Amino acid sequence: MAAKSMTLLWGSGSCPCWRAMIALEEKNLQGYNHKLLSFDKMEHKSQQVLDINPRGQLPTFKHGDTLVNESYAICLYLESHFKSQGNQLIPDGPEEQALMYQRMFEGLTFYEKLGSVIYYDWYVPEGERHDSALKRNKDGLVVELGLWEGYLSKQGSGSFLAGKSFSLADVVVFPTVAFLFRFGLSAGRYPKLEEYYALLKDRPSIKASWPPHWLEGPEEELLLKDI
Amino acid sequence: MAKDMTLLWGSGSPPCWRVQIALEEKNLQGYNQKLLSFEKGEHKSKEVLEINPRGQLPAFKHGKIILNESYAACLYLENQFKSQGTQLIPEGAAEVGLMYQLIFEAQPLAQKIGEVLYYNWKVPEGERHDSAVQRNKEALKEEMKIWEGHLQGCGDFLVGKSFSLADVIIFPVFAYFIRNGGSEERYPNVAAYYKKLRDRPSIKKTWPPTWIDGPGMGTLKDI
Numbered sequence: 247m248a249a250k251s252m253t254l255l256w257g258s259g260s261c262p263c264w265r266a267m268i269a270l271e272e273k274n275l276q277g278y279n280h281k282l283l284s285f286d287k288m289e290h291k292s293q294q295v296l297d298i299n300p301r302g303q304l305p306t307f308k309h310g311d312t313l314v315n316e317s318y319a320i321c322l323y324l325e326s327h328f329k330s331q332g333n334q335l336i337p338d339g340p341e342e343q344a345l346m347y348q349r350m351f352e353g354l355t356f357y358e359k360l361g362s363v364i365y366y367d368w369y370v371p372e373g374e375r376h377d378s379a380l381k382r383n384k385d386g387l388v389v390e391l392g393l394w395e396g397y398l399s400k401q402g403s404g405s406f407l408a409g410k411s412f413s414l415a416d417v418v419v420f421p422t423v424a425f426l427f428r429f430g431l432s433a434g435r436y437p438k439l440e441e442y443y444a445l446l447k448d449r450p451s452i453k454a455s456w457p458p459h460w461l462e463g464p465e466e467e468l469l470l471k472d473i
Numbered sequence: 474m475a476k477d478m479t480l481l482w483g484s485g486s487p488p489c490w491r492v493q494i495a496l497e498e499k500n501l502q503g504y505n506q507k508l509l510s511f512e513k514g515e516h517k518s519k520e521v522l523e524i525n526p527r528g529q530l531p532a533f534k535h536g537k538i539i540l541n542e543s544y545a546a547c548l549y550l551e552n553q554f555k556s557q558g559t560q561l562i563p564e565g566a567a568e569v570g571l572m573y574q575l576i577f578e579a580q581p582l583a584q585k586i587g588e589v590l591y592y593n594w595k596v597p598e599g600e601r602h603d604s605a606v607q608r609n610k611e612a613l614k615e616e617m618k619i620w621e622g623h624l625q626g627c628g629d630f631l632v633g634k635s636f637s638l639a640d641v642i643i644f645p646v647f648a649y650f651i652r653n654g655g656s657e658e659r660y661p662n663v664a665a666y667y668k669k670l671r672d673r674p675s676i677k678k679t680w681p682p683t684w685i686d687g688p689g690m691g692t693l694k695d696i
Contacts, residue, residue: 300619300622301578301581301619309566309570310566311567312566312567312570313570313574314570314571314573314574315574315578316573316574316577316578317577318573318577319570319573319574319576319577320573322573323566323569323570323573326562326569327566327569336552340535340538340549340553341537341538343549343552343553344535344538344539344540344545344549345538347540347542347544347545347546347548347549348539348540348541348542348545350545351542351544351545352542354580371604371608373602373604374600374602374604374605376599376600378597378599378600379596379600393526393527
């Protein structure tokens with residue numbers, strides 16, 4: 247069975263890792279080998295990871311002898327290799343396909359803007375931090391959120407990011423949306439995103455891969471509650 | 474087909490260049506195109522904002538379809554025109570996996586180049602630190618070493634024996650690095666790859682027009 251020849255090294259509370267796990271579930275590849283590593287204990291910089299990913303980042307993924315790092319790469323690889331099993335994640339029709347790719351790649355910017363706020367202290371050494379910079383990053387995230395509220399309004403209720411079917415765009419972007427609400431984003435201020443979140447949070451592939459430590463309790467600092 | 478396509482682009486922008494290379498490789502010459510000036514702020518003009526609310530280039534239309542992300546446009550073109558022109562996605566699991574991995578590794582590559590080149594443009598004066606400038610330079614050096622490693626033992630292309638989406642997406646970034654003073658001595662594998670591909674027809678034809686006039690700024694010469 248294909249899943250048995252797969253290994254995923256991952257960490258809890260990582261959008262990139264979550265994307266890969268959703269994709270594996272959607273392609274019916276449950277049963278893959280996996281190892282949960284701790285970011286706090288710097289296990290992502292351990293020799294075990296560096297041997298597979300010189301960047302010392304998670305997720306890292308092996309399928310037999312094929313090694314694929316980078317979450318989007320893992321997702322695209324899985325859809326390409328297992329096209330005919332599980333859910334089809336890349337639509338065939340040109341319009342839907344184009345919209346799917348467009349949202350998928352805008353998802354990189356979306357994640358970057360999220361990270362610039364919630365990971366500010368992680369990325370920026372203490373002596374270089376400025377309230378003005380964090381404020382600018384928050385403003386940038388607010389603009390980005392406005393774009394996605396707009397995209398979801400245009401799609402209509404009950405719709406996924408690229409149309410009537412769940413796609414790779416949802417696989418890669420949903421984790422970002424889940425993180426937004428985890429960190430306190432106001433559902434009242436972003437109703438379309440809240441609706442999208444509610445639509446997907448109980449989807450089997452998403453529920454099965456929900457970050458385990460999120461189940462233990464809420465986030466300590468709701469960094470996004472005021473934006 | 475190409476007649477239903479329009480590309481708004483700017484010279485010297487790796488994302489724009491990728492789409493131009495992909496269009497050539499897929500035999501879609503004859504597409505409508507308009508060269509805009511970043512310097513004059515034309516990427517923020519109404520004409521662009523109507524297609525791309527982000528005010529960024531490239532902005533690409535195929536009939537009613539709009540694609541404003543270079544990777545999205547390249548993947549769309551390869552998928553929709555699979556059977557014409559160059560095959561840009563290889564056969565074989567290992568090569569496909571490597572190709573996808575490399576195109577996403579190109580993100581930190583481009584980002585780290587930008588953090589060095591555009592530091593003063595992105596960071597307001599009161600927030601600048603020598604320590605940050607140093608850190609960004611070190612990060613770019615480390616990044617370039619990773620790519621030297623990726624290219625070690627490579628043939629003419631980034632993945633296997635054929636030109637692929639990895640080359641479409643990444644060649645422009647290496648060219649940009651070298652254009653801005655990146656050292657060919659310190660990064661011989663990158664330089665060799667650059668020299669091998671710069672005369673490929675799709676690349677030569679779409680070489681940024683503003684680069685033909687003379688050398689660029691040597692901002693990256695110490696990296």
